[in-house]
Amino acid sequence: MRFVGRALLLSVIAAGSAAMAAAPASTADAAAGSVYYVAPDGSDSAAGTQAAPWASIARAQTTAKAGDTVYFRGGRYAYTRANSACANQTARVDAITLNKSGSSGNPIRYWAHPGEKPVFDFSRMRDDCRIKGFNVTGSWIHLKGLEVTGVPQNNNRNAESWGLWISGSNNIFEQIDTHHHMGTGLFISGGGGNLVLNSDAHDNYDLRSNDKPGENADGFGSHYTPRGRPANVFRGCRAWWNADDGFDLISTYSPVTIEHSWAWRNGYKPGTTNPAGNGAGFKAGGFGGDYDPNAVKHTVRFSVAFLNKAAGFYANHHPVANDFFNNTGYGNNPNFNMRGVDSKGATVGRGNLRNNIAYTGTPTSYMAGTNAAFNTWNLGVPLSDAQFRSVSTSGWDAPRGADGSLPVLPHLRLAANSALIDKGTDVGLPFNGKAPDLGAFENDGR
Numbered sequence: 001m002r003f004v005g006r007a008l009l010l011s012v013i014a015a016g017s018a019a020m021a022a023a024p025a026s027t028a029d030a031a032a033g034s035v036y037y038v039a040p041d042g043s044d045s046a047a048g049t050q051a052a053p054w055a056s057i058a059r060a061q062t063t064a065k066a067g068d069t070v071y072f073r074g075g076r077y078a079y080t081r082a083n084s085a086c087a088n089q090t091a092r093v094d095a096i097t098l099n100k101s102g103s104s105g106n107p108i109r110y111w112a113h114p115g116e117k118p119v120f121d122f123s124r125m126r127d128d129c130r131i132k133g134f135n136v137t138g139s140w141i142h143l144k145g146l147e148v149t150g151v152p153q154n155n156n157r158n159a160e161s162w163g164l165w166i167s168g169s170n171n172i173f174e175q176i177d178t179h180h181h182m183g184t185g186l187f188i189s190g191g192g193g194n195l196v197l198n199s200d201a202h203d204n205y206d207l208r209s210n211d212k213p214g215e216n217a218d219g220f221g222s223h224y225t226p227r228g229r230p231a232n233v234f235r236g237c238r239a240w241w242n243a244d245d246g247f248d249l250i251s252t253y254s255p256v257t258i259e260h261s262w263a264w265r266n267g268y269k270p271g272t273t274n275p276a277g278n279g280a281g282f283k284a285g286g287f288g289g290d291y292d293p294n295a296v297k298h299t300v301r302f303s304v305a306f307l308n309k310a311a312g313f314y315a316n317h318h319p320v321a322n323d324f325f326n327n328t329g330y331g332n333n334p335n336f337n338m339r340g341v342d343s344k345g346a347t348v349g350r351g352n353l354r355n356n357i358a359y360t361g362t363p364t365s366y367m368a369g370t371n372a373a374f375n376t377w378n379l380g381v382p383l384s385d386a387q388f389r390s391v392s393t394s395g396w397d398a399p400r401g402a403d404g405s406l407p408v409l410p411h412l413r414l415a416a417n418s419a420l421i422d423k424g425t426d427v428g429l430p431f432n433g434k435a436p437d438l439g440a441f442e443n444d445g446r
């Protein structure tokens, strides 16, 4: 646990000042502000107290201000229509609009009541245009413990709908379970300094997209943020069985850090091995294949990709070299694809790769031009199932810890006598023993 704590501390520092400022909100215990309650059987004309809760998040937002906490009781919050009409069949509407901001150190908190599971169910919405379940345009908002499901596509004239759409900044999305949408689970579009923490996105499938079914439903996305904004950070997140990609960072001009996150079986129709969309585990940038002089470096570290339809870790024609440190790719096609683009538009390998494991499947592609060292394919270390405590690909969706932390599984962790222990090189991140190990899970010596 000590190792994890140090890793998180360094991660927060690396994520930049905005993320540092946001961090205390996730651990704040005593809200200085007022506390309100919402329940599925509440009433928006009630007082918003625990004894007389409101019924809707919209009602709560009209009263809650910076520093306040709104608790949601367990149960189902079902939506059947958006909060505005579709102007036409390709317009965008919201079920829920969060447009009221908190402030630095005093977010507005929309939290599950401790030990309870509020479920926001949008599956019965019939609006005939593109739908955002949650549209978060405000900043300094902290959502925690909410399940978000079922945003539909109700015509075939568009690409995807979205579970959560975020254009605000400095928000925290913690222990969010976003799934079974006809589009991306959580989609950052233009915001910066957002932290997505210990959240899951799975089984998303845009079966009515007009380009091609399955082409647009990613688990998590970060796109279109202008240059110069603080990093958006994904930490402790899992993305599985999304029809397109697990994590997708195409077309963004501010940095993204993904760490301690897992992606598997993306690119398939959920629950099957029938091909659907692109199928990258971590798609780290790119601009539709073109060179873009404003590209910035993204970071993917301490993360695992396995059994994705396409690449586990993919540069996606990114113009600059991203950092890929201490990741594990298992059974992807290939595990690391560093296909980048140079200023003349020519294909070239782009990536800084250290301490990574590529095991089974195709190890790598487009490595010419990368800066790669101390990875399994550079070192010639022995690779076999015996190097790991387990190579199981099931059970990765196990329940999280009470604090939202990832389940601790033996899968793809190094065996006690593994030849991959201490074979890495110091990249400025925490490690145990005399050197970093290879892969996503540093051996703790036990």
Ligand SMILES: [Ca+2]
Residues within 6 Å of the ligand: 214, 215, 216, 244, 277, 278
């Ligand atoms: Ca796609």
Ligand SMILES: [Ca+2]
Residues within 6 Å of the ligand: 215, 216, 217, 218, 244, 245, 248, 278
């Ligand atoms: Ca995608």
Ligand SMILES: [Ca+2]
Residues within 6 Å of the ligand: 421, 422, 431, 432, 433, 434, 435, 436, 437, 442, 443
């Ligand atoms: Ca070590």
